[in-house]
Amino acid sequence: MLLESIPQPVDIYEAHKRISPYIHRTPVITSKTLDELSQCNLFFKCENFQKAGAFKSRGACNAVFSLDDDESAGGVATHSSGNHAQALARAALLRGIKSYIVMPRTAPIVKIAAVKHYQGKITFCEPTLAAREETLKNLLQQTNAIEIHPYNNYSVIAGQATATMEIFEEIGWPDFLVAPVGGGGLLSGSSLAVRYFSNHTKTLGAEPEGADDAYLSFHSGMIVPSIHPVSIADGLLTSLGSRTFPVIIENVTEILRVSEEKIVKAMQLIWERMKIIIEPSAAVSFGAVLQYPEIFHSSKTVIILSGGNVDLGCLPFAAIKENMR
Amino acid sequence: MLLESIPQPVDIYEAHKRISPYIHRTPVITSKTLDELSQCNLFFKCENFQKAGAFKSRGACNAVFSLDDDESAGGVATHSSGNHAQALARAALLRGIKSYIVMPRTAPIVKIAAVKHYQGKITFCEPTLAAREETLKNLLQQTNAIEIHPYNNYSVIAGQATATMEIFEEIGWPDFLVAPVGGGGLLSGSSLAVRYFSNHTKTLGAEPEGADDAYLSFHSGMIVPSIHPVSIADGLLTSLGSRTFPVIIENVTEILRVSEEKIVKAMQLIWERMKIIIEPSAAVSFGAVLQYPEIFHSSKTVIILSGGNVDLGCLPFAAIKENMR
Numbered sequence: 290m291l292l293e294s295i296p297q298p299v300d301i302y303e304a305h306k307r308i309s310p311y312i313h314r315t316p317v318i319t320s321k322t323l324d325e326l327s328q329c330n331l332f333f334k335c336e337n338f339q340k341a342g343a344f345k346s347r348g349a350c351n352a353v354f355s356l357d358d359d360e361s362a363g364g365v366a367t368h369s370s371g372n373h374a375q376a377l378a379r380a381a382l383l384r385g386i387k388s389y390i391v392m393p394r395t396a397p398i399v400k401i402a403a404v405k406h407y408q409g410k411i412t413f414c415e416p417t418l419a420a421r422e423e424t425l426k427n428l429l430q431q432t433n434a435i436e437i438h439p440y441n442n443y444s445v446i447a448g449q450a451t452a453t454m455e456i457f458e459e460i461g462w463p464d465f466l467v468a469p470v471g472g473g474g475l476l477s478g479s480s481l482a483v484r485y486f487s488n489h490t491k492t493l494g495a496e497p498e499g500a501d502d503a504y505l506s507f508h509s510g511m512i513v514p515s516i517h518p519v520s521i522a523d524g525l526l527t528s529l530g531s532r533t534f535p536v537i538i539e540n541v542t543e544i545l546r547v548s549e550e551k552i553v554k555a556m557q558l559i560w561e562r563m564k565i566i567i568e569p570s571a572a573v574s575f576g577a578v579l580q581y582p583e584i585f586h587s588s589k590t591v592i593i594l595s596g597g598n599v600d601l602g603c604l605p606f607a608a609i610k611e612n613m614r
Numbered sequence: 615m616l617l618e619s620i621p622q623p624v625d626i627y628e629a630h631k632r633i634s635p636y637i638h639r640t641p642v643i644t645s646k647t648l649d650e651l652s653q654c655n656l657f658f659k660c661e662n663f664q665k666a667g668a669f670k671s672r673g674a675c676n677a678v679f680s681l682d683d684d685e686s687a688g689g690v691a692t693h694s695s696g697n698h699a700q701a702l703a704r705a706a707l708l709r710g711i712k713s714y715i716v717m718p719r720t721a722p723i724v725k726i727a728a729v730k731h732y733q734g735k736i737t738f739c740e741p742t743l744a745a746r747e748e749t750l751k752n753l754l755q756q757t758n759a760i761e762i763h764p765y766n767n768y769s770v771i772a773g774q775a776t777a778t779m780e781i782f783e784e785i786g787w788p789d790f791l792v793a794p795v796g797g798g799g800l801l802s803g804s805s806l807a808v809r810y811f812s813n814h815t816k817t818l819g820a821e822p823e824g825a826d827d828a829y830l831s832f833h834s835g836m837i838v839p840s841i842h843p844v845s846i847a848d849g850l851l852t853s854l855g856s857r858t859f860p861v862i863i864e865n866v867t868e869i870l871r872v873s874e875e876k877i878v879k880a881m882q883l884i885w886e887r888m889k890i891i892i893e894p895s896a897a898v899s900f901g902a903v904l905q906y907p908e909i910f911h912s913s914k915t916v917i918i919l920s921g922g923n924v925d926l927g928c929l930p931f932a933a934i935k936e937n938m939r
Contacts, residue, residue, distance in 0.1 A: 337889045338889055342889065399886075557926060560891055560926060561724075561891075561926065564662045564663055564667065564890060564891040564892075564922035565889060565890055565891060566885055566886075566889040566890060566891060567889075597889035601882060601885060601886065601929070601931035602931050604926070604929060604931070606926035606927050606929070
């Protein structure tokens, strides 16, 4: 059964136990060079190495494996053009149930291929939120599948919280934990884990300046929808949800807005210095450290590298190179 | 003192002990997806995570720390436009001696910056082998520095051999060990370690088809110079040396020639599936597995990922993407 209220400590523990057979316990790595550059002590939680390439596998697995046999008989469904789509398809395949994924017809070929690889049944729709929701609604009626929302779902939130549990087990309590924020599943889950399992860590959200709905929501006290967001961090363009927003308001210290320049710089530094692939959305947290050095100076800070699914045919570095010359 | 003859088992052991404080013991990682794709059991030795971004730090550290105080008083020198340049500059900095690096004036800005970062003293020259050798010769006369050749040096070869020692300690003996071959430092060192420390592993070299001087040398029994080599794998364009070639002839089973298409495909797969950055030269070994599946089918095979220093402003993936459409 899916959780019906804000995850409690036991729910996060249970989630971790439930999903452990199906996910990687990802490494936490450090970089002397980036520590020197940013004048603080950084720990990078590598969810880019997670199954299906992103932390989304945690939430999707927790939701799918929380369903009892009757509930799951009709399969699961969602609309997503991103990492949740493949994470959910993979979780359903592992559970032996069907998954129905509504994707905009403009979704990148690699993402479509990944969902198909995990035997997800794709329904294409026009690339608007209205079309996605309408198509999903019809699908749910036709199939009897259960909707697993990418973030506005307490079982998903509990799943995303497990990354932070692993961090504390591995390195103790940091001063700051920085997670990117799009719909808020990772940030709300992380902030709950911090509240329950750390005695002094502050949770910070990191968001592109060009998609700063979470910042505006956080400071106005009500959900401000993301309208015409523009950022290379394409996983962070969504609005907060009714279940993530209240958790974030209560447990997050601040939302930091990060410029496109700092996002690309952060991505470049991590690729060049740490030799690992992260997607633009995953670079925003380290971008916040670059943009607000005064906050992080001399601190012990955890950066959640949320995913590593990039389109290699469409990278931002060529332009940088030109600017250098 | 630098080694004056082919490294013996004890020399490789000593080298490992000598360099351990200065290098990373790099991880050996696996990928279920790439195992399925290539129908064998692959282990990737991640020298892309090595200090200064490549296995070259092993050989450079072993050479520099083998010198006694008198020998090293004048510093060390080399000509290199690649990973050896920064590895040597770093090793010298750690030892507290000077390093003189001859670089072609066309060397990539990032490589020049890396050498400067390690306080190497750069002398620029025209981008020809003759100019590089002449400039280095003059430098050696002026400075009393000791030349540390990138590969034609037994202490360097012994240093490169240490990666294979670590592999055996970690995963036992594979059926095959595949290393890229340019000048042959890594391949000769690896093949010696295999001969001394494994009872059944076969060592294979992997080389771009467009720079197949090692293949031609191996099969003709004499060093065939690399003339007008063309490959994206820019670390593998050099010719074998008088000290690497005899070791390779005696201890390597075969040199496999790899097409540019398979090199780029291998690089793409490792970036996309393993989420780690490797340079084109490091992709050639896995490219060999893709190109010669009949050799590797069902085997336990180690791939040495030799380095991770790429120019992000100049990547081969845009073209691939276009071809996919």
